[in-house]
Amino acid sequence: MPPTSSSCYWHGSQQLMQLLNQNKNKKKRLHEFSGVATEVGCKVKKFKEGDKVEVGCIVGACHSCDNCANDLENYCPKMIFSYNAPYYDGTITNGGYSDMMVANERYVVRFPENLPLDAGAPLLCAGITVHSPMKYFGLSNPVSCSIPPKKCRLHTGRKLVADTAMGGMKETQEMIDFAGKHNITADIELIPMDYVNTAMKRLAKADVRYRFVIDIGNTLASA
Ligand SMILES: [Zn+2]
Secondary structure: OOOOOOOOEEEEEEEEEEEOOOOOOOOOOEEEEEEEEEEEOOOOOOOOOOOEEEEOOEEEOOOOOHHHHOOOHHHOOOOEEOEEEEOOOOOEEEOOOOOEEEEEHHHEEEOOOOOOHHHHOOHHHHHHHHHHHHHHOOOOOOOOOOOOHHHOOOOOOOOOOOOOOOOOHHHHHHHHHHHHHOOOOOOEEEEOHHHHHHHHHHHHOOOOOOEEEEEHHHHHHHO
């Protein structure tokens, strides 16, 4: 992600990112980058150097439409993906294949201090896509159920399955805060960068049990 002329942008050391499938055009399909803020612009209010942070699928939007005004940047017609999309200045966003990323603070979420950066990284994908529709349908309180599992049934008046491709930034922050409060992380398989091609082959064969997360920071540090 190239820096823009504004000075209020965040620089983050990108240590980990989630590996998703690649399409036939070999386009970059990596999103959810967690790391530590290494530099903060003069107008940034939400973060300071050293904060754990994460960036998801979205790095820009118009900021003037009704959706943007209502914290639904994910529905903005000018929403900018963090990968394979023209940024404001026309350059193409590159996802997380880097040890550094620059992003507008609006699209950076505060990562819970108590969660590990690797296992928490996929939450901006798999977490928000569940949290957002659950909240929409009034299922925002955690439900715990004790064994035996057969006795634990969720009764609802209607059957409905819902998901979403992503959430707005406010809702995404709510989700990750919820995960931090309840110590929720994802099951992952942490891999070094030079394992990516093998991981892709395994993805193609469905030979993967958990989310792949690439440890970019440590891979580069040991190179
Ligand atoms: Zn908009």
